Amino acid sequence: MKKLFTLVSVAVMAMSLQAATLDTIQVEGLYYQLNLDEQTATLIRLNTSSKYEIEDILIPVSVSHDEVEYPVVALGQGALRNATAKTITFAEGSQVKELGMQFIQAAVNVQELELPEGIKLIPQTGIHNATATNPMQMKKLVLPSTVDSLALMSICLPQLELLEFKGAVPPRIATKETNTWTQNPWQISTTNVCNTAKTAVVLVPKGAVEAYRNTEWIGDYFDVIVDHEKDTIQVDGLYYEINNFTQTATLIRLNTSSKYEIEDILIPVSVSKDEREYPVVALGQGALRNTTATSIVFAEGSKVTEIGQQAFQAAVNVEEIELPEGIKLIPLTCFNNATAANPTKTKKIVLPASVDSIARLSFSLPQLETLEFKGVTPPKINTFYVANSGYTQNPWEVSAGHVCNTNKEAVVIVPKGSLEAYKNTEWIGDYFTTIQEKESTPTAVEAVENNLFKTGVYTITGSYLGEDATSLPAGMYIINGKKVIR
16 A cells, blocks of 8 residues: 555656746747746747847747646746847746846947846846956946846946846845955956956935945945935036936036026036036036026037927026037027016127937027038927917917017028028028128137137137137137136
8 A cells, every 4th residue: 555655656746846837929020938838938948040130139028828828937048148239128927027147138239128027037147248358338237126136247348337226135146266366246246358347436315325335346336326316416516416316417507696697608518427428418508508608618619419398498697609410409488588678788609419309498599690500401390379369389480570589681601512401491581680691700810810700709619720820810719618818
């Protein structure tokens, strides 16, 4: 009887250990192994013949086979190893809970990766590459709140700039002592060029900064650990909002107590906080509104790509403004001032080639003399028809007949070859009296010889400069964003 029981037990155990019924399918260049018993799928590899053709990999919530949906629950070992794709994205609602070793090893072209909720472990050599000549290019990695453990050598990213942990509780950091060093998640060896960059900013949830700073191999490895809060700093009488998430700065306002003392405003390429540089990428709403400065200059190499409504509203003393390349939209009431008693004195505006849209009521400059467009293609001109007044709001007018409407006699300067395009653009060609193509820019010597410069304050960009810049006559100049007195 005992022998019979033993045989039955062995038979039951053998049945329970029997391999699952598996099948393999290919979907959009990716192979999935289907567990037909559990009705789940694991991404196992790329299609070898087409892997170099796939630029964007989307890992779906599920794959279909014989009219059955199989949730994709895992990425197998080496699943996307050596992928040449530029992006790897998990579909919204992803069911992936497990990652195999080397799941994205040597996918060198991927710049950003966000792993889905549900994943607990980042495995050994998971996001890893030890090839010095062709290192991983990933700059941003987002780990879900469910991650509770990082294995040895799991993340080796020499170009990493931002590492975001979504979990309020820091994960467990696996380490192993050897004769020469302590193996950890970030390093292949102590001096390997493919180790994770210590300069990467670690971004954590609000209130979790101290916990991460006190976690060994996080707090003592990375230089900067911050949360999602925004900080405000003051530089040269201007306030900037620091965005810890994007690691950028926005100019938000003037210092109220000193704004009447600032004659020349220079918007820098970046501002510094805690020995770190934050590119200035935007001017917030009303950032320089009501400034009494006489000049506003963007430093050479400016990173500003966005300006808010009323950014320069009522900056009445500024006679010239040149916006930097990268800005696409001139927003509502940007250069707008409706005060007849104190109109804006701006005489020259230069718009970069990147500007592709101008909002209604964005300019009201009664003393404007020159409006230069650098773009070959005219921007879109936004209007709004006010039915009860029969008036079409446009970029240049406060209202019909208003004394602060933009001067129609201002000369519009456009790139060579684009004259007809601008003349045929509604609310440019039928608003301004004169549109002409831009003449070639003189050198500093030519400008001096032809008396184009006189003693005084002039804004000069790189096209004027060279070895002959010293030929400029005595005076004060703003040369490439820097004040120079000769």
